[in-house]
Amino acid sequence: MSQSLSVSLPQQRRASGAVISDRWFSILLIAPAMAVILVFALLPLVYALNVSFRFADLTRGGIGDFVGLDNYRRVLADRAFWASVGVTVKFTLAAVILEMVLGIAIAFLIHSATKGKGIIRSLMVLPLATSAAVTGLFWRYLYDTQFGLINYFLGLLHLPQPNWLGDYTIALWSVVLFDVWQWTPFVALIALAGLQALPKEPFEAAELDGASTFRVLRTLTFPMLKPVLFLVLVLRTIDSVRLYDAVAVLTRGGPGTVTESMTFYLYRTGLKLFRMDYASTMAIFFLYAMLVASLFALTPLLKQFSNRASEG
Amino acid sequence: MTNLLRKSLLAAAFMASTAPAALAQECNDADRVPITWSTIAGFYTDAMAKLVSGFEAKHCVKVNVVNIDNSQLYNKQVIEMVGETGAYDVVTLETSEKAEFAENGFILPMTDYFADKKAQLDDVAPTLAALTTQYKNDTWGLPYYTYTAGYIYRADLFEDAGEKEAFKAKYGYDLAAPTTWAQHRDIAEFFTRKKGDKLKGEELTKDFYGIGMMAGPFPEIQDEMSGVLWSQGSDWLTDEGKVPVDAVEKAMNDYLALLKFAPPAALTVTYDGVMNQMKDGQIAQTYSFFLDQWPNAVQTETSVPGARMGVAEAPEKKAYIGGFLLAVSASSAHPKEAMDFVAYIGGHDAQAEFAKAGGTSTLMSVLSDPQFADPANRTKTGHFSTLLTIFDSMKGFRSNLFDTPFGAKIYNTMQIPLQAAAAGQIDARQAAEQLAESVDQICGGPCPIGK
Amino acid sequence: MSFSQAWDAGFRALLLYVGIVFVWLGLIEGLFSSQSTSVVVMNVVAVAIAVAFFLRARRRAVAERARAEAEVRALVEEHI
């Protein structure tokens, strides 16, 4: 991964006669974290790999015989699995795009506000501090067609009153809306912090040159914000793909399976049907897809990390 | 049931529950054997605490009650069983889960334990006992609560002269609690009104619906449909362990026909939603509905002026028979004490106490106790007599769903196609076929039925 | 080829191997009448492709290293 030719820099740095070398020091520093991660990440992975090649219905005798690749064949041929992949992709695209666009827009809106920034920011933090499992419940209450406030207000305005969570054509979008509510402030706050951290000089120079607002945005603001926005994008994507809480509390995958995300299907297979073999196999597919995706998404970030780390 | 028989049952039950009293005379807190009971959260908590201390007074045992949300109870218990942790000594099982726990050795048979307590066993409503405690000729515990379904309706609407007249004029027969599903549909249609229409001669300030239904993403949709399916003489599983696609399709179509008269929230709620709609005066009747909710439903009489609630047997005299079975975990370190606890909670004294608090008892001696038929107790136990009728009508009934060790998994999956059809995503035929397919997948072929 | 580069190439080759297995099981296996033949052929193909990928990465790394060394040498010579 590293393109730098690691010539003989370390020797130079070992100037001050320490007890241990830099190399050992650096390894000692990561040791505590690695110990935890190795045990609690690798053991479950080994377990899942093992189980994915076996028959394993936990309610019937636990982990059983070796069955070769049968679980993989079955998962690949499982329509419900692919449907859940579709739901996850749809949800992730919709939620992440909406959150990024709205979040950035809100950040600009607040950034140029002259007064009350502190209080605005304080209020924006609130959804982040709550758990989807709890606030989701109250969104269910808001969405309710008989008692919910949303339809009540729509009724007052003589607008159509959709069955937010019961209509199979919009249930997924209602889950997206909930996610947007919870996470747009996160994007907005980070984008706002990014905006505020931007250096003043280039913008003053651009102003002197008489550059248009749009040109400033395109050539100065966005390029400078890009790293932080990219980071937020990656964070939100990883979280959205693992969508579970919101679905569990709002729709439980329903109506039918229209909101059944991959992780919810995984939950149903693993913790309702107790077919750990399929569940583990699906988890491995999931991991595989994420690894391939992150190889593309994260390599630039990691390269940046290691380049900066090996710079003197 | 004659008076004499009841008295002898009472006496037997009394003896069974008082016998060990002498043993526990000298008991230090340190000597108490700890047992843990996993049960449903918020389940008559106060009454249960009293019952538990009643048990602790007689036995040298400390009972630890763990409350779990109903929708998570099954998987939480299975995980502890599979892990053989012994964390739960007494588990709480839904009717469809019994066969799985019994077949896979998660719970201990109590046949021997009850060998000399036959009278207590016989006191459990026989219909309920057959479905909840029996599997492959063994007894697996005692049910301590039943949510057997019936029919709950707004009696004040049914007795209103104007409504009666209008109904008769429209349908040609008298408005009364329905005895067939066709009548039930007519009533649902009849009472469906828009805001501004008149109900009982008064103008409605909000939409009114003919029926409240539980088509949300919860297993209760199949409880509702069970009554319809069973009254057709069919079942969720044939004796060959297959889903009868045609019968399910028909039941599904009946269900869809009724759903037109239910509030839109029917697609997102379960029984508590229906009760909220009832208490807010939005619906006229239920479908096949859990009678244990009667104390809840009666609150409509205070929240809706002029309302009076009625309870009856479900149309065609068939409805879901449900009960929470108390069973003893195979990994329990103290099975003897755990069994004593099961016998105590399912026994007459505790059940009578429980009924006073509004719990729906499973014992004939309690259900038929005259004190609970007293009009003064109507708001808590007004449904007991109806329950007795239902048990009587359904005597000898068995469902293959409760006799297959895959019952729990099927039960946790079947709402998916049914609900998809209710939401209009697929039609009844597709739902039945999808159900057949997923049941086939769960069982890996035809489901074994253990009789 | 440094250890780091070998690791990287090896990891990618492994992902490639697994990917081929998944695609094979999902799309190609149906064309075979015997499952065991399919599995054997699949493994041969997947291993061949993964190894080829690794070797290519190795060749590139070696070439790049040689080029870089040549550049350094040139620079050093210039300075002298």
Added chain:
Amino acid sequence: MLQRDSSFAKEALRYGLIVLVLGFIVFPIFWMIVTSFKPAADIMVSPPRFLFTPTLENYYHAIYDKNFLFYIKNTLFISVASTILVVVAGSLAAYSFARYNVGDGHILFFILSTKMFPAIAVILPYFLIFRDIGKTDAGRFLGIGLDQPGALIISYTMFNLPFAIWLLVSFFQDIPRELEHSARLDGLSRLKVLRKVVFPLAAPGIAVTGVFTLIFCWNEFLFAYILTRKAASTVTVGVESFFTLQGILWGPVAAAATISVLPMMVFVLAMQRYMVRGLTFGAVRG
């Protein structure tokens, strides 16, 4: 940027929009808090009631009948302990990655990829691991086992470390090496340099990481639910105890939810000023 040509109308429009956005963000939480003060008879009614006699009944029920503060206490202990572990272990590791580039990015990638494995797939192995650890003497001594706080603390530490390390690496890279070099030349040991120079400079980043970790731990449900039974249950699990057979007790749920959200809100609000600089994750450099 836009300030220079802002007229009054424009400013009014801006604040109008801001109020709209804030309304959307705050309203659901506001409604939850309102519900927590409603008598049971005023909650599930149509049309919704905006005027009612406030009551503390729901809080009474949540705190006294359901002993909700017990869950708060558990959660507080577990979350704070996990956060401390994550911040300490994460900072050390992140510094190592940032300065010494251990593993040339591969270990960092591996650490990140552990976050990609779905939690639901690891929950049963975790259950079995903690069951077995709990049976050993060490497990009993350290309180690591099913239904003990240690199991959750370790799980949460594991789940937050990748994210934490990732965030922290960029903060440490922002610290000029020259400072460390001169400190070293002044004769400070490497650990002293870490403590006296590096960590104080990276404080905003560490704070942000800590805040996110704490929020995650506080709000986590699945692990808390599977790995605990009663003694170590956390607030998210505790809220479930209001889902009764008579239906969801909306008033008490709202009260419990308000109580459980409150500490987080206060904490986040208190940290908010401090967080602003940290929130850029060191990714924006002037």
